[in-house]
Amino acid sequence: MKRSSLFLILISFISSCHKDKITDLPTGKGVYIINEGNFNFGNGEVSFYDPNTNAVTNNLFQSANGYILGDVAQSMFVKDSIAFIVVNNSAKIELVKLPSFQKIRTITISGSSPRNILPLNDSIAYVTELFAKKIWVLNYITGNVVITITTQGWTENLFKIGNDVFVQQKINSTLTSTFATLLKVNTTNHTTQYNNTFEGRDVIGIVKDKLNRIWVAVDEDTAHSLYAGFYCFDRNLVVQKSFFYSSYSHHPSRLCINSSGEKIVYADKDVFSFTLDENVVPVNPVISSSGKNIYAMDIDPANDDIYISDALDFVQQSRIYRYDKSGTLIHSFTAGIISGNFAFNHE
Numbered sequence: 001m002k003r004s005s006l007f008l009i010l011i012s013f014i015s016s017c018h019k020d021k022i023t024d025l026p027t028g029k030g031v032y033i034i035n036e037g038n039f040n041f042g043n044g045e046v047s048f049y050d051p052n053t054n055a056v057t058n059n060l061f062q063s064a065n066g067y068i069l070g071d072v073a074q075s076m077f078v079k080d081s082i083a084f085i086v087v088n089n090s091a092k093i094e095l096v097k098l099p100s101f102q103k104i105r106t107i108t109i110s111g112s113s114p115r116n117i118l119p120l121n122d123s124i125a126y127v128t129e130l131f132a133k134k135i136w137v138l139n140y141i142t143g144n145v146v147i148t149i150t151t152q153g154w155t156e157n158l159f160k161i162g163n164d165v166f167v168q169q170k171i172n173s174t175l176t177s178t179f180a181t182l183l184k185v186n187t188t189n190h191t192t193q194y195n196n197t198f199e200g201r202d203v204i205g206i207v208k209d210k211l212n213r214i215w216v217a218v219d220e221d222t223a224h225s226l227y228a229g230f231y232c233f234d235r236n237l238v239v240q241k242s243f244f245y246s247s248y249s250h251h252p253s254r255l256c257i258n259s260s261g262e263k264i265v266y267a268d269k270d271v272f273s274f275t276l277d278e279n280v281v282p283v284n285p286v287i288s289s290s291g292k293n294i295y296a297m298d299i300d301p302a303n304d305d306i307y308i309s310d311a312l313d314f315v316q317q318s319r320i321y322r323y324d325k326s327g328t329l330i331h332s333f334t335a336g337i338i339s340g341n342f343a344f345n346h347e
Contacts, residue, residue, distance in 0.1 A: 011128055016115045024056050025064055026050060026099060031307065033302065033320060033341040034085070035336025044073030044087060046101075047335040051305065051322070056089070056333045061085070061094070064101035069094065076115045077341040083343065084117045084140070093117060095140065098345060107143040109136055118165065120187055126165055128155035131175065135167065137190055149190050153178035153257050157205070161212045162188050164309065168206045168216075173196075182206065182216055184237055195237040200224045205255025207308075209276055210262055213240060217252040217266060220245070228252055229281065243279050250281075254297035257305050258325065267294045271327070286327040292319075298342040305330065310341035 030050040046069065048057040048157035062067040070090035079085045082104065085094040095104040113130040119140065120126065126149075127136040135149040154172035158165055167183040177185045180203040184193040200221035207215050213232050219227040228251060229244030254267040265273040270285035271294070287306065295311035295318070304325035309318050318339035324331045 003172060005231035016034045025101060029346050032076055032345065033339050034073050036072050036074065036338040036340045039089060040338060041070060042068055042071045043337060044069045044071060045336045046073065054331050058336055059302050060101050065103050074342045075118050078343050078345050079119045080347065086114045086117050088113055088115065105143060107140060109145060109335065112136060115156050116158060118160065126158060128158055129165060130154050147190055149185060149192060151183065153180060159208055161208060163335050166206065166214050168203050171202045182214060182233060182237065193237065199226055201226055204253045207257040207264060210260060215264055219251055220248055222248055240280060243281060245281050254294065256299045257299060258299055259301040265299060267297055287323055296340045296342065300344050301347045307342050311338050314338055
């Protein structure tokens with residue numbers, strides 16, 4: 001009797017392990033949450049959320065590949081059935097197949113501290129950088145750096161319009177002679193054009209609208225009596241409009257735009273939004289933070305749901321909040337440690 005019981009327990013344990021490895025991996029469309037993890041702890045990871053069932057799968061990369069993702073999972077970009085995961089402090093990019101999340105290849109960029117990746121075609125991608133004052137032009141098929149583009153700061157978010165890529169260049173206070181600007185890169189010859197119009201203010205977000213204009217959020221600069229606010233540029237880096245706060249202690253960040261490209265959403269303690277034809281900073285929030293530590297935010301292009309990450313104390317697992325476009329809470333759940341980026345897969 002005891003032997004039979006032990007046998008049944010063993011079979012149950014093996015079945016449970018087998019189930020965790022195989023069926024826990026998501027196969028549907030949904031939202032990937034990139035969890036940075038703690039610096040130098042090597043506990044970066046990716047979570048998956050199915051908005052149709054509210055099911056959450058954590059530790060997705062290790063479950064699929066049998067080893068840890070690395071130190072500070074910074075961002076992720078989805079192109080067709082490939083996900084590019086940028087791991088900042090590990091100086092690498094993991095390419096995985098969707099939906100299995102199994103590794104295709106690992107690309108290490110020596111001397112880098114990568115931030116975001118933008119594939120330009122079926123072989124070449126731009127990778128932005130925190131410290132090295134360059135953008136890496138990467139062949140992600142061979143894993144080789146083709147060329148580098150010299151910059152004058154910390155490069156962050158980027159997107160493509162026509163043959164040009166527009167890059168958020170930020171001030172890095174740990175480096176000398178850095179400045180904030182909107183950077184335009186010609187992808188045919190990898191040359192750059194700066195638009196240094198922000199004086200001492202840092203660039204804390206960029207998005208493109210339905211008219212292929214570039215919206216830039218700038219931080220305040222109290223040393224030079226400059227308020228935070230917004231600029232709108234055309235593709236030639238000519239200012240179309242600008243408007244600013246009328247007081248200090250405002251930091252409009254987490255800039256994102258809805259699926260139609262007509263409404264810009266951002267965080268400044270609470271969450272606010274404005275349409276393209278508005279010319280003043282909004283005063284009434286769409287979503288009240290209610291004490292949340294808003295660390296990341298993005299909009300699902302499938303339905304305009306707004307996702308917010310509350311990093312809490314940066315030690316425990318982050319809390320993710322999903323709102324509809326009007327700001328009504330739909331669902332909340334727990335992801336990984338320091339959830340800092342979202343990637344949507346609806347293909």
